[in-house]
Amino acid sequence: MAEKITLLEAKLQNTENEVVELRSLTGGKPQVAFSATLRDNSTGNIGPFTINTPLKYKKIFANTGNSYNPATGIFTATVRGTYFFRFSMFNNVSPTPNSVVSLMKNGERLTSVWDTAGSDANDMGSNAVVIALDVGDNVYVELQANRMVYDNHMNYNTFSGFLLFTV
Structure with a gap:
């Protein structure tokens, strides 16, 4: 048991040293930023689904702070603060445009982009x-x-976001 405690104490000390080093690199300020796109290598429509569904942006350009989860498509705040988020949508064209996406916070719609009718090409x-x-x-x-x-x-x-400042 004493050996296990000694090992755990050593691991804890190493972790504390890493935290100090990371804080010195960032000036002690948290760094949170991510940017991702839907597809890695494939082509085609995503959807339709019978229920509203979070999009999973799989190709990661950046994920500083690891707050974005590509397996779920969800960004989870690890720092209390003010954030900027941006998303883009490219519609399908077959047989007519039928695209609606919304930016959601805790299940509540913040804003949307849509293209659901028309005889033009992609929008x-x-x-x-x-x-x-x-x-x-x-x-x-x-x-x-x-x-x-x-x-x-x-x-x-694409779906991107970053921490502007802590509060």
């Missing part, structure tokens, strides 16, 4: 917000039920 839109988040708040882009978006190697659909 694209984006939207952004600055919002206050508490630790544990979730932000994600939700594809509305029975809607689709299209993506390919051009990375049209």
Whole structure:
């Protein structure tokens, strides 16, 4: 038992040293930023789903602070502060545009982008917000039920966010 305690104490000391080193690199200020796109290598529509569904942005450009989870598509605040989020949507065109996506905070819609009718080719839109988040708040882009978006190697659909300042 004493040996285990000694090992745990050594691990704790190493962790504390790493925290001190990381704080010196960042000036003691938390760094949170991410940017991702929907597809790694594939092409085509995503959706439709029978219910509103968080989009999973799988190709990660940056994920400083590891607050964005590509397995769920959800950003979880690890720092209380004011954040900036931006998302873009590229619609599908077959047979007619049918795309609606919304930026969500804890299950509540903040803003949306849509293209649901028309005889033109693909359209694209984006939207952004600055919002206050508490630790544990979730932000994600939700594809509305029975809607689709299209993506390919051009990375049209993106989701990005970063901490502006702590509060």
